[in-house]
Amino acid sequence: MLDQSESLYNQCLDLDPSHVDCHRGLAVLLVETDRPDRAFALMRNWATSQPQLADARIELARLYQEFGEGETAQKFLEDAIHQDGNNARAWLALGQIREAAGDYQQALQDYQRSYDLNSMQPQVAERIASMNRQIVSGAGGVTASGTRLAQQSAADVSKGRY
Structure with missing residues (x-):
């Protein structure tokens, strides 16, 4: 079922490259299947490909926070607020x-x-x-x-x- 889930998340992102929950779900799946490097790459690529989207930075910050990197998470959150102060x-x-x-x-x-x-x-x-x-x-x-x-x-x- 994990392979099917990953495939569905990727289909979701093909249909809507800005979909927050699909990015988050796929990142969680990648971490839970011992591929945190792929999860970070997914989130970094999203933040890079859609620099106008604060949600990409928020989710990347969340991933960093979950891995105990609070300072890096804070930097991405400050970037997100700079992008969208509201x-x-x-x-x-x-x-x-x-x-x-x-x-x-x-x-x-x-x-x-x-x-x-x-x-x-x-x-x-x-x-x-x-x-x-x-x-x-x-x-x-x-x-x-x-x-x-x-x-x-x-x-x-x-x-x-x-």
Whole structure:
């Protein structure tokens, strides 16, 4: 079934070279079948062939983040925002990267920008509220419950999808 799935993803991309979910699905399939180099090549080629499309950079950043390369992911997200400053997914993803890196004030601003652009994101509203509480109650990086902000943030960010 994996071969058939790969074939169908490629057919989808033949019909619509900008299809975000087909690129993402194919990249996941390539990673899960021990071909991460092909997944990165797929995403890089997409970003190169469609430089006007912020989604290509967002998905490439996501792949880098999943492989533990947060700084590279952040660079691609900043490129995506430069390309399309009104992309709520890019702002959300950048907020998640910055939160995981411990830059809580900037992460909060990124989340707020994402929410301003698309208020139909309940998970973003929750992150904004949670971070506001943590920042106010935990000036030293510790929340009112005594949980380290960095540990809690890393766990929360790993649950999110952008």
